[in-house]
Amino acid sequence: QVQLVxxxxxxxxxxxxxxxxxxxxxxxxxxxxxxxxxxxxxxxxEGVAFMCDTGSTSLADSVKGRFTISQDNAKNTxxxxxxxxxPEDTGMYYCAAGPGWLYGAGLADINEYDYWGQGTQVxxxx
Numbered sequence: 001q002v003q004l005v006x007x008x009x010x011x012x013x014x015x016x017x018x019x020x021x022x023x024x025x026x027x028x029x030x031x032x033x034x035x036x037x038x039x040x041x042x043x044x045x046e047g048v049a050f051m052c053d054t055g056s057t058s059l060a061d062s063v064k065g066r067f068t069i070s071q072d073n074a075k076n077t078x079x080x081x082x083x084x085x086x087p088e089d090t091g092m093y094y095c096a097a098g099p100g101w102l103y104g105a106g107l108a109d110i111n112e113y114d115y116w117g118q119g120t121q122v123x124x125x126x
Contacts, residue, residue: 002026002115004095009120012085016124020080022095022117031100035107036069036080038122040091047108048093049080053100058107063089085124092119 008020020036033052039045049069050058057069068081078095096113106112 002097004097004115004117006093006095006117006120009093009122011123011125014086014124014126016085017081017083018085018122020082020093020095020120020122022078022080024076024078024095024097027097027115029100032097033100033102033107034071034078034095034097035113036078036093036095037110038089038091038093043091045094045110047110050102050107051078052102060108082122085122087124087126090122090124093122094119 003025005023006020008018010018012018031053033050035050036048037045038048048060048063049067051069051071059067066082066084071078095117097115098113102112
């Protein structure tokens with residue numbers, strides 16, 4: 001069975017940094033895309049960063065230059081390194097896994113992803 005577990009969230013002040021981790025298990029497909037999404041109270045879930053098995057990565061415009069997505073295949077772990085955090089980055093962050101053929105706007109479509117983690121809270125204070 002597929003399981004995704006996020007960790008690394010917390011509370012930081014503006015300008016601070018956090019590194020989120022997503023450990024995947026039971027996902028044996030060789031072709032895949034994974035993504036980080038976030039959801040603030042009262043708002044819809046939005047895509048933040050994405051990575052596929054081809055090595056391609058993509059970032060939302062709002063986080064370009066501040067966030068980096070990466071993975072450690074040996075540990076079955078995906079990371080989201082967040083720097084220069086802003087209050088608007090506050091929200092519940094989720095990792096998700098979907099098919100490897102996603103591209104462009106499809107990467108940010110929550111309906112394209114089959115599996116989701118439980119989420120980890122990120123709070124950035126001003």
